[in-house]
Amino acid sequence: MKKLFLLTKAIFAILFCQAQADSSKLYLQFPDVPPFSITKVPDSSNFSKQDLKKKKPTIIMLFSPDCDHCMQQTKELQNKYELIKNVQIVMVSFLNYNLVKKFYDDYNMVNYPSINIGRDGKYFLGTFYKPHIFPSIFLYNRKGKFVKFFEGNVSAKQLAESL
Secondary structure (H helix, E strand, O other): OHHHHHHHHHHHHHHHHHHHOOOOOHHHHOOEOOOOEEEEEOOOOEEEHHHOOOOOOEEEEEOOOOOHHHHHHHHHHHHOHHHHOOOEEEEEEOOOHHHHHHHHHHOOHHHOOOEEEEEOOOOHHHHHHOOOOOOEEEEEOOOOEEEEEEEOOOOHHHHHHHO
């Protein structure tokens, strides 16, 4: 009887743990850089996964141009640019193109060539990552495989060390 009780308890524990797994996280199910396509600022050109350089780590940062934390994160990336200049960064917003362009201009992003900023008008990355807060930062290694996820602000040093 004791063995049956322990077996039943073990089965319930396993089922409970499996029920807690978040199967909605597509970036864990599909660990490659997703096939995104954004409208890049400042020139409204298309920028997609195919435009990423091979064998370079990638950071995808979902942000909002009017988010204070996103502004702080951008300043952190700019202030410690030397640490991440060899990483290709794609900053993506779902808001209006003009707001994203204003953010680009206000932060002089033209001076940071490894950072690409754009708008995801189809909300593909929003559906893929399902962010809860901004910024949401997703790191991919040189092989294009998912490494780590950060919610909220993170130091440029920690980003560089994670890659």
